[in-house]
Amino acid sequence: MRVADVERFCEIPYDEATFDCADLVVHVQRQLFNREIELPGARPHGTEGQAALGELSKAYARRRDGAPQDGDLVLMLDHGQRRPGHAGTYFFLAHEGWVLHGNERNGCSVLHRVRELPEMGLRIEGYYEWA
Template sequence: MLDATQLDRFVGIPYCPRHMDCADLALLVQRELFCRDVVLAGKRARPLQADAQAAAIAAYCSELGTRTELPQDGDAVLMRDSGVPMAGHIGTYFFINYAPHVLHTSHALGGSRLHRVQDLRGFGLTVEGYYQWK
């Protein structure tokens, strides 16, 4: 089990739509904390519109992970922005200080943050599901 201090180096990384978006952060965490070399097939599209990004993430879901109802540290968290019909945001699940958290980044946040799952609604996010990486 990880503690919050192990995540400090991943909090506060500036958001960049071309080089450090939510998927880039999730892949970085998988590589550096869990020694998983998650590879997105071909060159990953980097759509800037919310609906195009949601479609791109949905296309990779079944290829990259298996849905779980009992998330563990390192599992993917798919989220949907309010008013958007499809999940278009990904983070990484951690159970810290007796509470579920998500490490994620977005343009609105300006950089990577660690939020309690129960606080995500305050940021306009709804969890669509948890996925174990293949």
């Protein structure tokens, strides 16, 4: 994967009601990997929906054993959370791991190095390959 392939998904506005982190993951999977991920239409968005991400993801992906691969789902815990409530997409770019994700704090989709996530209060719960 090239950096330019992923950077085109940066700065997509985050909207808790209509385009949250899970919606970004689905969009990226469709556009970059030709995967059709259909999240439940009635799923809650925003904070409530993000709290349900860990359970919802089980129908679509399984925990990856070994090193993550481009396009893997990344489930994260925000500071103080006990369950994953944030999602992103993993990429190996410029010789290191990156996560493309969007949240209210950033206001849009952003690309962060895996090693920088703890500085943002995010901890990776796991990497998941698509079923």
